[in-house]
Amino acid sequence: MTERLTIAIQKSGRLSKESLALLNACGVKFSINEARLIAHSTSHPIDLLRVRDDDIPGLVMDGVVDLGLVGENVLEEVRLEREAVGDAAEYKPLRPLEFGGCRLSIAVPRETPFEKLSDLNGKRIASTYPYLLQRYLKDNGVSAKNVNLTGSVEVAPRAGLADAICDLVSTGATLEANGLVEKEVIFRSQAQLIQSNEPLSPEKQAMIDQLLPRIDGVQLAKESKYIMLHAPKAALDEVIALLPGAETPTVLPLSHTDEQVAVHMVSTEKLFWETMEDLKAIGCSSILVLPIEKMMG
Ligand SMILES: Nc1ncnc2c1ncn2[C@@H]1O[C@H](COP(=O)(O)OP(=O)(O)OP(=O)(O)O)[C@@H](O)[C@H]1O
Ligand SMILES: O=P(O)(O)OC[C@H]1O[C@H](OP(=O)(O)OP(=O)(O)O)[C@H](O)[C@@H]1O
Ligand SMILES: [Mg+2]
Numbered sequence: 001m002t003e004r005l006t007i008a009i010q011k012s013g014r015l016s017k018e019s020l021a022l023l024n025a026c027g028v029k030f031s032i033n034e035a036r037l038i039a040h041s042t043s044h045p046i047d048l049l050r051v052r053d054d055d056i057p058g059l060v061m062d063g064v065v066d067l068g069l070v071g072e073n074v075l076e077e078v079r080l081e082r083e084a085v086g087d088a089a090e091y092k093p094l095r096p097l098e099f100g101g102c103r104l105s106i107a108v109p110r111e112t113p114f115e116k117l118s119d120l121n122g123k124r125i126a127s128t129y130p131y132l133l134q135r136y137l138k139d140n141g142v143s144a145k146n147v148n149l150t151g152s153v154e155v156a157p158r159a160g161l162a163d164a165i166c167d168l169v170s171t172g173a174t175l176e177a178n179g180l181v182e183k184e185v186i187f188r189s190q191a192q193l194i195q196s197n198e199p200l201s202p203e204k205q206a207m208i209d210q211l212l213p214r215i216d217g218v219q220l221a222k223e224s225k226y227i228m229l230h231a232p233k234a235a236l237d238e239v240i241a242l243l244p245g246a247e248t249p250t251v252l253p254l255s256h257t258d259e260q261v262a263v264h265m266v267s268t269e270k271l272f273w274e275t276m277e278d279l280k281a282i283g284c285s286s287i288l289v290l291p292i293e294k295m296m297g
Helices: 016-025 051-060 072-085 130-139 173-177 203-225 233-242 273-281
Strands: 005-009 039-040 046-051 067-071 090-098 102-109 124-127 146-148 164-169 181-190 191-195 226-231 249-254 258-269 285-291
Touching: 005 146, 005 203, 005 233, 016 072, 016 203, 046 051, 051 067, 051 191, 072 130, 072 181, 072 191, 090 203, 102 124, 124 130, 130 146, 130 181, 164 173, 164 181, 173 181, 191 203, 233 258, 233 273, 273 285
Parallel strands: 005 046, 005 067, 124 146, 124 164
Antiparallel strands: 039 046, 067 191, 090 191, 102 164, 102 181, 226 258, 226 285, 249 258
């Protein structure tokens, strides 16, 4: 019987769509039944375990699943907690993933005077991340009390449950809507692909070895663009200097003229409108910027 690789992803939340989209872009296809915990891949001997994000690090650390996609905030919180109680807390980090970017910050009500972190001495801080919070406070010589909540942390000060909060922030809209001001970033996070420390069968290892370059290819392609333009031959050096990451452009002749050439290149950097305007100003035309779907070196 073929061994099946198991991957834990968040069932429903901020990471779900992009976790599935990444696997899909790597050619690992699933047909998801929303109600089901397990989804079998229709293209590979791979099973998805769809769970709450809080459970993903533990499932990987206990070797229940082979891989997990989870936010570094949850990963580090669970690792600290398991370390504290003596449970297995090891895993292999495989790849940072380019989604789920956020920060864990301390915030206080707008009307609370706050100048420095030590103003929190003796205060109550509501959070879902007690271990990350206490580690940060301890590292900075501050002693405050945790008020552990599993949700709606931002309403804790208004409800009289806490003096400050420590919660995830991305745009800051949630803080703003609750009359809170961000004061201190304690942890920066993005999603990460992790592997269990348990030894894997050669078949499972082979699947991971195939998956990783595909993930790299998908992530690199996302940032990259294929650029095509017509440039005056005389301005070629200037054109190349303007284009980000244009070390090895392809330069092709054009059928109707000797004065101009076609330049094709892959840029791994963002191309701004300003650069396109500068290119036009030195005589370039037909400037096209195309997305790339996949890349392999
Ligand atoms: N505003 C945000 N912007 C970007 N990423 C975020 C944001 N909020 C959270 N995340 C990331 O997405 C992860 C999941 O967030 P979400 O709010 O869906 O979790 P949850 O409510 O704990 O879900 P679950 O029901 O799975 O426990 C977070 O742990 C964090 O890594
Ligand atoms: O700075 P912002 O862009 O406002 O994002 C921050 C909010 O996003 C997350 O919650 P989410 O919206 O995922 O809902 P949840 O708390 O119900 O999980 C997080 O817990 C914050 O409340
Ligand atoms: Mg959660």
